[in-house]
Amino acid sequence: MTTTPVRTSRRTVLRGAAAGAGSLLLPSLARPAFAAEEFPSQTINVVTHAGPGGGTDITTRMMMLRGRREFGQDLVVVNKRGGSGSAALMYTNSQPRDGYTVMTITQSHIFQIIQKKVPLGIDDLVGIARATDDPTVISVNANSKIKTLEDLIAASKDAKGGLKWGTTFAGGADHVGIHNFAKAAGGIPYTIVPFKGGGDIVTNLVGGNVDVALLNYAEGESQFTAGEIRGVASLSEEPIAALEGVPTARDKGIDALASTVRGFAVLSGVPEDRMARLEAGMLKAMKHSVYQNYLTTSGMPLSSVAGREVWNKQIRRIHDESRTALTELGML
Template sequence: MFKKLALAALAIGLISAPAAAQDYPTRPISYILHVSPGGATDIMARKIALGLEKSLGTPVPVENKAGGRGAAQLADINKSAPDGYTIGSVTSTHIGAFNQTLKQYNVDSFDWIARLVNEPYLLVVNKDSKLNSMKDLVEVANDKPGSVVMAGFVRGSGGHFAWEIMAQSANLESSKVRWIPYDSVGDAVTATVGGHAEVAIAYVDLVKNQVEAGNLRVIAVMADERVPQFPDAQTFKEQGYDADTSWQQMRGIIGPKGMPKDVKNKLAEAVKAVLETPELQTYMKESSLTPAFQGPAEFTEFAHQQDTITKEWMTRLSMH
């Protein structure tokens, strides 16, 4: 009798488990960001959240937990149940932080759900700046070290490594430019518009409005070709610098470690569907974002590759 009851219970469990996965989600999914409101990552995340609400049929509230290079955000994600009801933004900057200020985490501390896009880095200057090209920046930095102030995300971020790559391509000692770190790229751009910095390293969608308004000018783009939004802005290659254009900012979604595989796959498929909607396709095109969707397995492998490259740069810059 006991054996029959046990078998019956097992059978019920086997039947109900897939059903529970199929029912996901049954309540709101919290989407936690590591940046301040208004930045490039924030803007896209909110568009993704709206799309997920429609496709999954549940609210996806976005929470901004900026500061500490993702410390508060990652702590929240890390302590959350790995049930698919907490997800978070992730960029190349996180991987830098794992190797520097947030060594309590590593790539394997989280589940990598979906990569969204890649985007090229560019340099913009305040409207009153006399810098019109990377060549001008290099000349002034060499002539008067420290006189050029550059705003960006924190040291060890994807943008910081991009600047190091740019400087290396120009045979410029990067320390000759004074790097000022901000809590987000959006804050760095705002500081540059306000004249607190002369140069900022950012992305197309974050500077487009300010460039069109005449508050900023693009002086160099780290891409193989000019971006359509700024047809007059030359690439580094056009200016004679062989900067590695494969290093671009990545945006993706992570979750707590140990999420059920079927839940991760359902989330990833929903994200993929949102990225394929006309609204997101138009947004990505206007922002010069490169569609780069990857599901959990591919994204996890990519994260490990990025981690290897990051470690190499941090060793080169003595940042460990």
């Protein structure tokens, strides 16, 4: 159900100034009234691109559980589905840049900007706080002869067209992650086999229909635990605690990172003090045990929660690496 956002009309304050007796009267200066009012003083609308029950929707609502207390105001989800994030971006672009409209973004929103599906550039997107950073794992069937990253690279070179990688769809975040890893590993060949979602990829990996897949740990947790699939290396900065003995690609000298991220952002133009207030409130809400338990039970690291500096650097890295990858794949 789409929730109608709450918004007061934009007002202006006229300010006159005189420079003493006999001076010229300076023209009145008009500026938005929200520059002086206490923030927040009304409902904050959080725009999502996914329907109720999806990962983005759940992440948003989990933040809001404590966020309402931290801000002393209601937070309302506004669903704007369509275009893999473009509808959400277009809606947000139509609203005042006053801090009362926030987005929950994923890689998909960044891809819409890269592909020029919206009249926005990456500099228009300003991260407020990262909510999830779910690292991916290069995974194989437990019966595979591939046991190490060195084995995988050798097998990729030996197989005609490279190994078959399960992925979601051509040109998506998984495809870009695979491409960037293959390039960092010396340009090894690969073939993608698209499926509808992570569950289908895991099923086909267990069934031996694909050789390898790039999975979030939570997607294959049951199969990892049951010993049906095996992690070869994680594309994360730190090893994944639940996968004991599985190194990072960086540990093996391959500089490749890939994760599924969600976080909160606004469009440029929101006053700095309001962005700082949004950041502080969201970080405090997500560092509460309610949200931390959500991360833990979902198989995501507690380090997922991060502030503007870390989040904006990651947004820029995702943008730059994805734009390069899509260009190399002939998709731009």
